[in-house]
Amino acid sequence: MNVADKKRLLREMLFARRFEERCYEAYVERKIGGFLHLYPGQEACAFGVMEAARPGRDYVITGYRDHVHAIRCGADPKAIMAELYGKETGSSRGRGGSMHIFDVEHHFMGGYALVGGPFPLAAGMAKAIKMKGDDDIAICFLGDAANNQGTFHESLNMAALWELPVLYVCENNLYGIGTRIDRSTAVVEQYKRVSAYGIPSDQIDGQDIEVVFKAAQKAVKHVRSGKGPYFLELLTYRYRGHSMSDSNAYRSKDEEKMWSKRDPIIMLRDRLIEAGEITKDDYKAMDTEILDQIEDDIIAYAESSPEPKVEELEKYVLAENDPWVRGGKN
Ligand SMILES: Cc1ncc(C[n+]2csc(CCOP(=O)(O)OP(=O)(O)O)c2C)c(N)n1
Numbered sequence: 001m002n003v004a005d006k007k008r009l010l011r012e013m014l015f016a017r018r019f020e021e022r023c024y025e026a027y028v029e030r031k032i033g034g035f036l037h038l039y040p041g042q043e044a045c046a047f048g049v050m051e052a053a054r055p056g057r058d059y060v061i062t063g064y065r066d067h068v069h070a071i072r073c074g075a076d077p078k079a080i081m082a083e084l085y086g087k088e089t090g091s092s093r094g095r096g097g098s099m100h101i102f103d104v105e106h107h108f109m110g111g112y113a114l115v116g117g118p119f120p121l122a123a124g125m126a127k128a129i130k131m132k133g134d135d136d137i138a139i140c141f142l143g144d145a146a147n148n149q150g151t152f153h154e155s156l157n158m159a160a161l162w163e164l165p166v167l168y169v170c171e172n173n174l175y176g177i178g179t180r181i182d183r184s185t186a187v188v189e190q191y192k193r194v195s196a197y198g199i200p201s202d203q204i205d206g207q208d209i210e211v212v213f214k215a216a217q218k219a220v221k222h223v224r225s226g227k228g229p230y231f232l233e234l235l236t237y238r239y240r241g242h243s244m245s246d247s248n249a250y251r252s253k254d255e256e257k258m259w260s261k262r263d264p265i266i267m268l269r270d271r272l273i274e275a276g277e278i279t280k281d282d283y284k285a286m287d288t289e290i291l292d293q294i295e296d297d298i299i300a301y302a303e304s305s306p307e308p309k310v311e312e313l314e315k316y317v318l319a320e321n322d323p324w325v326r327g328g329k330n
């Protein structure tokens with residue numbers, strides 16, 4: 001990873017952080033409704049892994065904490081914000097909302113509310129890639145608690161058996177809503193669990209983007225070369241509550257303080273400042289530019305976009321041209 005890459009990644013991660021913080025504000029202002037799960041603290045996971053992959057071409061899937069993954073795949077942040085606002089210009093025409101971001105053009109295959117739902121979908125995507133003979137891969141990002149779902153074990157078994165090109169990335173932020181991992185999970189170290197299926201795995205620091213990138217390079221190479229699935233466990237932390245309805249009362253101040261010192265953006269920023277590649281003023285100017293862009297470009301777009309028409313509320317919710325939906329006729 002050269003200096004130009006690091007500077008770009010710093011900008012991309014800071015953009016993601018500010019985007020999510022602005023979502024928080026818009027929710028408090030009641031501009032965004034429904035569920036909203038934010039990503040601050042975990043940025044190095046999505047950006048580090050995707051840096052080693054082919055964003056927009058490899059197929060990516062994740063859970064409900066999904067805005068940043070979609071943006072990294074190439075989805076337009078304006079369409080994502082408009083989706084959160086429930087507007088017609090949103091990525092799913094405002095019908096999906098935060099947990100159902102989808103952008104097939106950029107191979108971002110969702111955004112799922114069901115914990116563990118994406119594991120088999122990722123295996124299916126990888127099966128399709130393999131049948132087509134492409135060298136794309138499927139990447140499935142999910143949380144630590146999701147690994148306790150049956151779908152995890154069923155999917156990893158089949159993925160290993162069929163040597164499917166799928167990279168499973170566990171963003172282990174130590175909590176499933178308010179339940180700490182050691183209260184719900186017999187084997188806390190997630191990377192060990194996949195040895196039951198003969199899948200190679202690593203546990204790494206998910207806060208240091210350079211570390212994530214390096215590990216992801218190795219994992220992506222393995223998967224793309226046809227050797228079957230790989231599993232990465234990234235140790236990370238979310239800086240906000242699980243969702244907007246979470247008062248975040250179950251974590252100690254000491255723990256939060258410890259992780260705030262391991263902020264992926266600040267760590268990369270300080271490294272670049274120390275190396276004399278950027279100054280504090282450069283960083284501040286970049287931040288201001290990003291904040292302006294989010295306000296003038298993205299928020300303004302979402303605010304000024306039209307609402308879906310009431311009579312069209314159910315339109316686009318089901319695939320209208322799908323023969324199964326119309327009654328099974330082909
Ligand atoms: C099948 C299913 N069961 C339960 C829930 C409720 N639920 C929503 S998020 C969550 C915890 C998931 O935690 P984790 O997988 O660690 O992801 P994180 O939120 O930490 O990113 C649960 C149990 C759900 N959405 N779907």
Ligand SMILES: [Mg+2]
Nearest residue numbers: 143144175176
């Ligand atoms: Mg978690």
